[in-house]
Amino acid sequence: MQAMAVESPNRLLICLRYGIGDLVMELPALRGLRSRLPKAHLTALGAAPAVALLEGDPDFDAVIPAQRFGFQHWGHRGTAAARERLGEWLIAGAFDQVLDASHAVVGVREVISAAAIPVLNTESSFETNEEPLEGRGVRSIWRSAVQAWGLAETGSHPEPNLHISEAVCQSARHFCYQRGLGDRVAVGIAPIASTELKRWPLEQLGKVVRWLTGEQGRPILVFSAPGEEKVARELLAQAVLPGRAEFVPPFHLQQTAALIACCGAFLSNDTGLMHIAAAMDVPTVAVFGPTSQRVYLPAGTVAVSSGSECSHRVTDRFGPSPCLLQNRCLIGRESCISAVSVEQVTAALERVLCHSFEPQQSSQFSRGGA
Known part of the structure; x- marks a missing residue:
């Protein structure tokens, strides 16, 4: 699996998984990324309503819904104006790297692909007979992030947690x-x-x-x-x-x-x-x-x-x-x-x-x- 292109990036754009449940399952990996890069500026780009779960979360410096640019759902390619707004925002963001662009709304993914920013997509794999059954999805995402993002290995994977004020x-x-x-x-x-x-x-x-x-x-x-x-x-x-x-x-x-x-x-x-x-x-x-x-x-x-x-x-x-x-x-x-x-x-x-x-x-x- 490809490893993080920038060893100590200053500005990272993370494309979140689309659904509420998928986002919750990737939270341990996202928090592990913050632990690995405590001084980096982390921007989370996701889709409403799921992305609302991260508003005010101290592990993220910015939380942005794709709807802000005019992308309405996962399969939406967006209007020319929406794609232009996103492109300008990417340039202004001066990101060193984009993580998991493959999780983004289709139109967002296409605009990111056209931008001159290194992209790293993780691949989640499942162990065929892994036990226990509960939490396999979280463990799969965690293992992939450990390998691709260089997260610290632990004896057991963390569980999802939400920061609610x-x-x-x-x-x-x-x-x-x-x-x-x-x-x-x-x-x-x-x-x-x-x-x-x-x-x-x-x-x-x-x-x-x-x-x-x-x-x-x-x-x-x-x-x-x-x-x-x-x-x-x-x-x-x-x-x-x-x-x-x-x-x-x-x-x-x-x-x-x-x-x-x-x-x-x-x-x-x-x-x-x-x-x-x-x-x-x-x-x-x-x-x-x-x-x-x-x-x-x-x-x-x-x-x-x-x-x-x-x-x-x-x-x-x-x-x-x-x-x-x-x-x-x-x-x-x-x-x-x-x-x-x-x-x-x-x-x-x-x-x-x-x-x-x-x-x-x-x-x-x-x-x-x-």
Whole structure:
């Protein structure tokens, strides 16, 4: 693998992975880079909303969303004006090197390629039979960064951690206190997903909600995302006692992370919020469908899946499965996530809920401190 071209660069541009979960998984490598280059100016270029997680993070000197230049999504090549704005910004930035341009939005990648700046792309590889299963994605990214960026070898790889300010933590606690959740253990639920194929059916999730709010007597926080508020509200309506279920609107991602940290447990599809919950040390149950837990399951997270082997599921690298690329199941009429039973999920939650969870203290909102 190619090594860092500039041994002690003064100004580095780091192209972040696109999705929320992918960004969280690469955090240990990014923090290792800061430790290796404590005096360098590190600029992180990513995409909203994921890049918002790094705003105010002391390990980065600048955090820039690609949308600032006019690039709207991962496959967007951008207008001529957007490409010109980015090109001028790259010149003004006087970067010694660009790391992982291959992770950038397509148009950003093309503009960087045309600029006279050395580029280093890392390649993540998976060990076929590596154990434990949880955290393989993080370990893969870490190993690649150790080799390509010259990071210090450690006996074990670090885990992702988020820096959330005390002000944001206080705001999250106030949100819960206003809803009578100050001294109770709420279960956070994220019914959202980037595609229907990754969403556990609301009918089945609703049965879990009724079990939690009824038989278990647990209050719940239902998290939403931009454009998916209706899904969250439909789930809320299925609670046994409406007063035990609260809607969490699409806040800034750091506010969402702080609210997740207020939960005693978290239930999610394979989404960015699953990775945030794990990074905030919240015991999590994740329902998997067409994506592979061999790649994306965070450490300390309990995975639930149909258990069926699918030749289309990608298990040895990052990236979408053929099903996700075509936005349809290539084997049956509905996604494999529909085969996950209510009993599987409640059994996994019981394993998590059998512990006594205390309300999070401010110092616990951020693994690594704020």
